[in-house]
Amino acid sequence: xxxxxxxxxxxxxxxxxxxxxxxxxxxxxxxxxxxxxxxxxxxxxxxxxxxxxxxxxxxxxxxxxxxxxxxxxxxxxxxxxxxxxxxxxxxxxxxxxxxxxxxxxxxxxxxxxxxxxxxxxxxxxxxxxxxxxxxxxxxxxxxxxxxxxxxxxxxxxxxxxxxxxxxxxxxxxxxxxxxxxxxxxxxxxxxxxxxxxxxxxxxxxxxxxxxxxxxxxxxxxxxxxxxxxxxxxxxxxxxxxxxxxxxxxxxxxxxxxxxxxxxxx
Amino acid sequence: xxxxxxxxxxxxxxxxxxxxxxxxxxxxxxxxxxxxxxxxxxxxxxxxxxxxxxxxxxxxxxxxxxxxxxxxxxxxxxxxxxxxxxxxxxxxxxxxxxxxxxxxxxxxxxxxxxxxxxxxxxxxxxxxxxxxxxxxxxxxxxxxxxxxxxxxxxxxxxxxxxxxxxxxxxxxxxxxxxxxxxxxxxxxxxxxxxxxxxxxxxxxxxxxxxxxxxxxxxxxxxxxxxxxxxxxxxxxxxxxxxxxxxxxxxxxxxxxxxxxxxxxx
DNA sequence: GGGGTGTACTTGTCTGAACAAGTTGACTCC
DNA sequence: GGAGTCAACTTGTTCAGACAAGTACACCCC
Numbered sequence: 001x002x003x004x005x006x007x008x009x010x011x012x013x014x015x016x017x018x019x020x021x022x023x024x025x026x027x028x029x030x031x032x033x034x035x036x037x038x039x040x041x042x043x044x045x046x047x048x049x050x051x052x053x054x055x056x057x058x059x060x061x062x063x064x065x066x067x068x069x070x071x072x073x074x075x076x077x078x079x080x081x082x083x084x085x086x087x088x089x090x091x092x093x094x095x096x097x098x099x100x101x102x103x104x105x106x107x108x109x110x111x112x113x114x115x116x117x118x119x120x121x122x123x124x125x126x127x128x129x130x131x132x133x134x135x136x137x138x139x140x141x142x143x144x145x146x147x148x149x150x151x152x153x154x155x156x157x158x159x160x161x162x163x164x165x166x167x168x169x170x171x172x173x174x175x176x177x178x179x180x181x182x183x184x185x186x187x188x189x190x191x192x193x194x195x196x197x198x199x200x201x202x203x204x205x206x207x208x209x210x211x212x213x214x215x216x217x218x219x220x221x222x223x224x225x226x227x228x229x230x231x232x233x234x235x236x237x238x239x240x241x242x243x244x245x246x247x248x249x250x251x252x253x254x255x256x257x258x259x260x261x262x263x264x265x
Numbered sequence: 266x267x268x269x270x271x272x273x274x275x276x277x278x279x280x281x282x283x284x285x286x287x288x289x290x291x292x293x294x295x296x297x298x299x300x301x302x303x304x305x306x307x308x309x310x311x312x313x314x315x316x317x318x319x320x321x322x323x324x325x326x327x328x329x330x331x332x333x334x335x336x337x338x339x340x341x342x343x344x345x346x347x348x349x350x351x352x353x354x355x356x357x358x359x360x361x362x363x364x365x366x367x368x369x370x371x372x373x374x375x376x377x378x379x380x381x382x383x384x385x386x387x388x389x390x391x392x393x394x395x396x397x398x399x400x401x402x403x404x405x406x407x408x409x410x411x412x413x414x415x416x417x418x419x420x421x422x423x424x425x426x427x428x429x430x431x432x433x434x435x436x437x438x439x440x441x442x443x444x445x446x447x448x449x450x451x452x453x454x455x456x457x458x459x460x461x462x463x464x465x466x467x468x469x470x471x472x473x474x475x476x477x478x479x480x481x482x483x484x485x486x487x488x489x490x491x492x493x494x495x496x497x498x499x500x501x502x503x504x505x506x507x508x509x510x511x512x513x514x515x516x517x518x519x520x521x522x523x524x525x526x527x528x529x530x
Numbered sequence: 531g532g533g534g535t536g537t538a539c540t541t542g543t544c545t546g547a548a549c550a551a552g553t554t555g556a557c558t559c560c
Numbered sequence: 561g562g563a564g565t566c567a568a569c570t571t572g573t574t575c576a577g578a579c580a581a582g583t584a585c586a587c588c589c590c
Contacts, residue, residue, distance in 0.1 A: 022574070041397070042495055047540055058575045063541090071336070076457050076495055079541045080582030084495045086457055097516060132306075192341050192351055197512040199464040199484035199505070217482030217507070219464035230307055230341060230349050240464070242482070247462040249514065251362060287544070312570055323545045328571090344571045345552030 022057050026065035034074055034085055044082040045075060073250030087250070097247075098193050098225055100146055100154065100238070101177035109148045115173050116143040116209075120165060127159040130224045130235040140165035145209050153244040155209050158236040164188055179225070182233070190225040190233060197221050197247055202239070210241050217242040287322050291330035299339055299350055309347040310340060338515030352515070363458050363490055365411055365419065365503070366442035374413045380438050381408040381474075385430060392424040395489045395500040405430035410474050418509040420474050423501040429453055444490070447498070456493040462486050462512055467504070475506050482507040 030051075033039055046054070051062045066083060069075045077083040096103035104111040120138050128135040140160040145152055158178075160168050167186045168178060175181055182188040201215040210218075218239040225233045295316075298304055311319070316327045331348060334340045342348040362368070369376035385403050393400040405425040410417055423443075425433050432451045433443060440446055447453040466480040475483075484505040490498045 021572090049540080060576090061574060064573085073457075073459065076493070077541070078493050078582080079580095080539085081584075082540065086491070086495050087459070097514070191343075192338075192517050193515065194338070194352070195514040195516070197462055197484075197514070198510065199482045199507040201482045201507065215480070215482075217464045217466045217480075219462075219484075226351070228341070228343050230351055242464040242466065245463065247512075248460065249362075249462070250457070250459040252457045286542090314570080325546090326544060329543085342571070343552075344550095345569085346554075347570065 022055070023061050023064040023068070026051065026055050026057065026062060027068040030065060030069060031072075031074065034069075035088055037088070039085045041085050041088055043085050045085065047082060070252070073252070076252060097195060098190050098223070099177055099179045100156075101180065104148055110150070111146065111148060111176055112150070113144055113146045113174060113176050115171075115175070116145055118142050118169055123159060127235055131159065131161050131232040133161065133232075138162050138165075140168055142168065148244065151244075152210050153241050155206050155239045156236060157238075158234050160234045161232055163231075164233055188233060189227060191228040192226045192230065193223055195221055195223040199242075200239075206239055210239075212241065219245060219247075221247070287320070288326050288329040288333070291316065291320050291322065291327060292333040295330065295334060296337075296339065299334075300353055302353070304350045306350050306353055308350050310350065312347060335517070338517070341517060362460065363455050363488070364442055364444045365421075366445065369413055375415070376411065376413060376441055377415070378409055378411045378439060378441050380436075380440070381410055383407050383434055388424060392500050396424065396426050396497040398426065398497075403427050403430075405433055407433065413509065416509075417475050418506050420471050420504045421501060422503075423499050425499045426497055428496075429498055453498060454492060455490040455498060457491040457495065458488055460486055460488040464507075465504075471504055475504075477506065484510060484512075486512070 030045070039045060045051075045066070048059050048062045048066070051057075051065075052059045055062065066075065066077070070077060070083075074085070074087055075083050076086050096106060101111050101113070119141050121141055122136040123131065123133060123139045125135060127139055128137060131139065133139070139162060142156070142158045142160065144156040144158070146154040146156060148154075164182060164186070167182055167188065171178060171181050179190055183190075198220050200218055200220050202210065202212050202218050204214050206212070206218060207214045207216060210216075219242060221238045221240070222236065223238070224235045227233055295310070304310060310316075310331070313324050313327045313331070316322075316330075317324045320327065331340065331342070335342060335348075339350070339352055340348045341351050366376050366378070384406050386406055387401040388396065388398060388404045390400055392404055393402060396404065398404070404427060407421070407423045407425065409421040409423070411419040411421060413419075429447060429451070432447055432453065436443060436446050444455055448455075463485050465483055465485055467475065467477050467483050469479050471477070471483060472479045472481060475481075484507060486503045486505070487501065488503070489500045492498055
């Protein structure tokens, strides 16, 4: 999932004083320079001291800026040698991975969604565990079909924790982004997420909704979202038609957000 | 992916002075405490000042330690509030994502591999681009079948850059880990990676090798590895039988502070 | 030329200090 | 009792200085 070009720093809910954070400013400028081709892939960046002098900042601040870019996979570093440019595009992580709508709009696709059902029922064992609620506690089970440019590409089965159930039930049937609505109207913001990605054959319901044959390959992303206090919001099972979506991760020996598991994890 | 127990810090190739890096020590201790249940999920960690006093370290060093854990998805943080524990297992990092053998052995599976073919041929357009070589430049194309506990689970099609081709050709037909061999015998170490994950139906060769029907769902992981100078080593297309492997990602909305701000400067 | 040496440069680690910004919980007041 | 206020606490950001460890490149010697 390649990122569009949305400045991360300006998303830092800091009211109007955008850009007041030095290391974000520096990181954005470097990112722009890299993506603009000023430092092509393989090139060496200026030294930290150079950058510090150029920006009238301390070396620590510069280090935080370049660490941001390193975490994005844009640059690499080795002790003693100057940093090198590894890639020219930036990928985003959290919001794009957590919100189908945000990702789709970011890459310029027309997204539409429809709730096919919203019912309250006791949680399954897995749902209870993922949402950290008692087994059998009430959850809101949602079935949703999502389209990209008119084509059905994803079936979403989500269990919402009871404390956000009313909010989700209040949403319009064709609401494009539940997480956006929760954040805007209810102050419920997803802050942490965990995602499990695997492949599986389409079941009969999947096949009917996506217009495929049973057994067709689907890419499945199961994920749990939690708010800033770590309280689980939703546990979701999203199934994409093969070929419609690719997940992308970059890592280095120093940092990696992604891991691999056997079978059902 | 649960961590085995391998101390990360001691992998830092620092000769015999294991544990000399303070922030790694602190991070390991905290990680052990979390995984050991001393701080259960949802609990609040001691404040940075507390930890600094307890370890006789500066706050900057403590911040680097907790940033490590935050990058692993183990803990979360918000300005003004104490850090909270998000999860109790640790996901492993780079080597597990890059090396099938290392990952499999880490989780206690028996892995076996076999080269089905190794031929030098001109690079395809995509290979040339991913490996950053001229279109048509020679690469070593490898087809490999990999088994987990005796069961065939993955078909690997890799293009190795010419500068490592001889090393790969020299390996035994049932070599379990090419990357391990490259690192041990040739000093070629993978440091950066980029991964694309999607689903697709099995082709006829895939189906035959994995013992499936054509069109069965496969989970595909394409990835490029580069050494520490950013020089590409290999571009690979790995296809897993559905159900055999799950990828796992954890993330947070916080602009990855993995950097450690530290006063240093 | 080839190869080893050494120095200047650059990143990694760590300390100590200060202020800003957000959270928490106790306290007060109606 | 409920709601608002406030103070203590905690994380976020930034600075300046110091040394360790690893790299790169010019230089020298054979």
